[in-house]
Amino acid sequence: MTAQDIAGAGDVLLRAKDVTKHYPLGRKVLRAVDGVSLEVRTGETLGVVGESGCGKSTLGRCLVRLTELTGGQVEFDGQDISGLSARRLRPVRPGMQLVFQDPYASLNPRRRAGDIVAEPLLVHRYGDAAAVRRRVAELFDVVGLAGAHLDRYPHEFSGGQRQRIGIARALATDPRLIVADEPVSALDVSIQAQVLNLFADLQEEFALTYVFIAHDLGVVRHVSDRIAVMYLGEIVELAGTEELYESPAHPYTQALLSAVPDIDDGTDAPVRERIVLTGEVPNPVDRPTGCPFRTRCPYVRERCVVERPRLTATDSGRRTACHYPLAS
Template identity: 60%
Template structure:
């Protein structure tokens, strides 16, 4: 699961000019190119009125090959969930593109999106809110099959029973209501519902953050097993870098809507290059990291994330970065490739090898 793809990684350039990481010999099933999601705030709709923008996702790019997991990590408010909703077509895209098998989700019609959603499903953060409390769980699991006309009701019920067993639940409980299940069981039902349409890609948005620690491990291992058995592709979002490090082949570290660093899981864990990545790793107790992190003092973050409406003119992390210099405050670093295959948005990256 944690095979480090560094040896096969290459840096290329998107048509808009931002670097993305692809895998040699692998056609990406999901390709995000210079994605921007901004919300207008303040002002009014009158001619000549000035409205500010809250940029939640700021020129994010990545490629994801079939069967891989991209982990997206960062503090609350960094744009992780907005990115997930843009990938799912639940939010319109301000700029850029989201390509699923070379089809731009940002430009398809609602009817076409309904068809594409069969192949891209989501596991939501809160298992208590993601299931309709007035519906039996079997109806929730059958719904994707009926909506996409993959099976008629008798066959859909049989498939729902199979999926219950797949995710570790008893098919005898199909006719129960969500209130009769624990949080971990409800999340398993959510996973079964996501699998019902036979998707290629699953976007998991903080799928275990609302669960007890012991249950988290069970759900994470279930997701890993399903990926191996079904060849699923994951975008796995979490604020917990330890979890991301366990499940992901590659990790994208986000801050204030931007990707600060993107690298193979082992490379990023053993030799973080961005000061923000170093700070996140230092906040994880007893995390096994390489000597590059051990020889430096841990970076303790002070202050809050800057206002996304009034963004700093230079590096967004500069106001909190203990090693920021004048260039960082004045000039925004572009996401660029380094010789070891990682991408980084930093003028002065850490690394013993660079």
């Protein structure tokens, strides 16, 4: 599926325009997110990938207004939510939820699992105690947990079960959008597959839209319709999943994909050559001039040193921030 195919797949549910999040550090500034623009259409999954520290988790929190923006604009279902006060944002909150990375730290160890899932229902006045209890039991069943476990504490569950509790909590308010912030990175590989399958089943059953954040491109490939690749707070490539995997346009994307394990299945299909990046990893507080990737890029030229590339679209709908893209 190409970016053009996705473009006609549904109405835009989430739109970010030049979103920035900067943290002042004395006389300098940490540009965690630096001018990100993207759209997420109803029913699709947008994967966001990149190395640790690239700003993808901060971006996810900005999209659901858990982190205040330094600049830019976020629209949800046609409404600009960037500058809404906490009171005016409250009725919007049920439609957009977040699943956190760490299933251990994201659950209050002093509260029972049923109470954790019930909290958003109580906050948004779902109904009386009996109605809330029934709804929580339904949610436990939806995510594959037994209703008898409602009164257990988080430490009595496995890591995969805890993440299911986190997913149930996110589903409680019937959201349209879920931002999943590396939801399987803390889980064993066998459990990862189960949780990923659960995400897919829930998307089909409840017509959910996902922003799926991860550092593992192998994981993202199996859940995403499109993928945005981030580097130093910017999107450097955005394309349909298969298009990006088959012919990466940005050298950074090419290097990331080369690190994904590739199996020689005996066919004529080429095995991807491993690319080891050299050069200095930039300090996000003291960014290089020109292209932010130039200090590690094997194809760097003089123009890359002096001119910062902009994220531009090609005929296929792919967007790349590179003066000399490898594919178009």
